[in-house]
Amino acid sequence: MDTKRFRVVGVRDEDADDYHLYVTNLSREEFFPADLAQIYRCRWEVELLFRELKTQYDLDEFDTSNEHVVKILLYAALLSLLVSRDLLDLVTEQADDELVFPPERWAATFRSHAQLILHELGEHLGYSPPPLLERLIEDAQKIHKQRPILQETLATATQPRCES
Template sequence: MRILLYAALLSLLVSRELLDLVTEQADDEIVFPPERWAATFRSHAQLILHELGEYLGYSTPPLLERLIEDTQKIHQQRPILQETFATAIQPRCES
């Protein structure tokens, strides 16, 4: 639960800093309503993370290798949704 709080605070901090930067670069008569800024920030979050990663020198993990590896890590005891659904809709035999 604590990690979610940290993530929210970090997001808020980054959003505010970027808003300050955008406000500084924009013409003085331009207004940035908080709701509109929040929606804009949210819709560009993935791009912001990508740009920040490049700036900091992080390379993205190889996607296909990551997908293959993560798929193999699924715990054997954890049922797959389709299997659970198929089992649930099977007619039960009464003795």
């Protein structure tokens, strides 16, 4: 008969004046109870991170089987998440101390303002794209090999312009 032994470990949370209970298969010699509480906190943060990536960045539903497209979408989501968190840190510093910004609500707020954020960032960096209509007419007249490659366009578009 295959059996496994599990233990319930209680860790006292002095701030809340109660105990947090954890189920583990680790022996008493393999960890300290406070370490176990930290492991569970980190694991919970990872769960919340994946939940945010799935709900706000649609990482659970890729509309492609192309490995390269999936990687690009994954990198774009992770970069967006990093920018979002950095901006949240800035907002938290500037806001009143009693204000709270739950991560999922912040992620939805960031997502709904992403276009405006990119526009403001572009202006701050001195980037002004060519007028859309002219760009569409020009690009539609080019044969495929003459169209700029996305990476080249992005590299040149993100370079700050020198002001004379």
